[in-house]
Amino acid sequence: MKIRPRTLKILAAVAGLLAAVAIVKPWLFPSRRLPSVETARVMRGDLAVTVEATGEVSERDLVSIGAQVSGQLKKLYVTLGQKVKKGDMIAQIDSMTQENTLRSAEADLENVRAELRSAQATQALDEIAFKRQQTMLSHDAGSQADYDTAKANLAIAKANVASCQAQISAAEVSVDTAKVNLGYTQIRAPSDGEIVAIVATPGQTLNANQSTPTIVKLGRMDRVTVAAEISEADVTKVKPGMRAYFTILGEPDHRYETTLSSIDPAPESLSSSTSSSSDSSSSSSSSSSSTSSTAIYYDGLLEVANADAMLRIDMTTEVAIVVAEAKDTLVIPATALGPKGPDGRYTVMVPGKDGQPQPRRIQVGLDNNVNVQVLAGLAEGEQVVTGQASAASSSDSSSQMHRPSGPPPM
Numbered sequence: 062m063k064i065r066p067r068t069l070k071i072l073a074a075v076a077g078l079l080a081a082v083a084i085v086k087p088w089l090f091p092s093r094r095l096p097s098v099e100t101a102r103v104m105r106g107d108l109a110v111t112v113e114a115t116g117e118v119s120e121r122d123l124v125s126i127g128a129q130v131s132g133q134l135k136k137l138y139v140t141l142g143q144k145v146k147k148g149d150m151i152a153q154i155d156s157m158t159q160e161n162t163l164r165s166a167e168a169d170l171e172n173v174r175a176e177l178r179s180a181q182a183t184q185a186l187d188e189i190a191f192k193r194q195q196t197m198l199s200h201d202a203g204s205q206a207d208y209d210t211a212k213a214n215l216a217i218a219k220a221n222v223a224s225c226q227a228q229i230s231a232a233e234v235s236v237d238t239a240k241v242n243l244g245y246t247q248i249r250a251p252s253d254g255e256i257v258a259i260v261a262t263p264g265q266t267l268n269a270n271q272s273t274p275t276i277v278k279l280g281r282m283d284r285v286t287v288a289a290e291i292s293e294a295d296v297t298k299v300k301p302g303m304r305a306y307f308t309i310l311g312e313p314d315h316r317y318e319t320t321l322s323s324i325d326p327a328p329e330s331l332s333s334s335t336s337s338s339s340d341s342s343s344s345s346s347s348s349s350s351s352t353s354s355t356a357i358y359y360d361g362l363l364e365v366a367n368a369d370a371m372l373r374i375d376m377t378t379e380v381a382i383v384v385a386e387a388k389d390t391l392v393i394p395a396t397a398l399g400p401k402g403p404d405g406r407y408t409v410m411v412p413g414k415d416g417q418p419q420p421r422r423i424q425v426g427l428d429n430n431v432n433v434q435v436l437a438g439l440a441e442g443e444q445v446v447t448g449q450a451s452a453a454s455s456s457d458s459s460s461q462m463h464r465p466s467g468p469p470p471m
Contacts, residue, residue, distance in 0.1 A: 103444070108390055111382060115378070116288050116290065116377075117377060117378065118378060120280030120285060123280040126278070129242075135153045141256055144253075145255070159239065163236065163242075166238070170235070173232045174225075180218065181222055194207050194210075255280060257280045260274075299321060302320060303321045323361070329360060361380075391435040391439060392432045393409070394433070397433075409438075418446050
């Protein structure tokens, strides 16, 4: 059968049109691949909700040991970091002045005692004279004037004895004070502890007339205290007795377990604000306005044993106070959570049989912003969508980037 030329032309035109459609279709109707997603498996584990705080290590029972008398520091018997017992010698101050004061006070005491003995002897003579005049007057052998004089002399003698006794008491006080001051030249440890700071050096002159100069600082380092700064937004969530732990910069992987001992009732800034009570009203108003814009922190105190002496004064600590915790529970990443419904349940996306994400309503418990406790709606081993894979978005943008803006080639 012979094909007519016109039919051939029509067939050629149809073939050309189909070829053009095949070329144009990818540009007009690009294929869309299903977006790939990131998933995480529902697992069992422990979950804790904590309040985070930054703190510092400080010594326990810090005592500033100083000089209560003035003088030159003659000798220091301790070194930095040395452990001492109560009563151990710490330092010796030049005692010459105190020794001389004691000898002078003892001499004054002996002098007054001698005066007392003299006054007592005079009183004894006056008592004899008075009795004689009393007897003579009763027998009309003496005059009234002599009797009155003897009586007055006896009263004066008794007064002199009483005065000497009072002076002796005062002199004894002076002697006792001189002995105490002499004892102050020997500085001894008031308690067990460790020398954490040495402030004065041998040869230095200490002036105790205005304030007590510090020689060394003694603290207990076998058990230290951590003062954690808890923000006002978190302080209402914690209370003494809660479990806590902290790490130090030198050992970030080692946890020091302890409990929250106490929480200060007022921020540390209160001390500085009350000390400036003599400021003017305008200054006080300015201070109040600036304080209101400053973050407020309350010190939470933790105590921990330090038998190995790894913790040192002023070390920075990262503290976590456990508000709530759950053991061996189902957990998923917090990024898997979708919107929360009126019934308190959350929506998560789980891969369906066809690989497409399907919504699922679940009930959650604890949430520490990293992981979430699952109470109902998911089983261990299931997968939840945590986000869209970056490859999908980059592929999408790549196809858009390479799509020509002009008409398709003919």
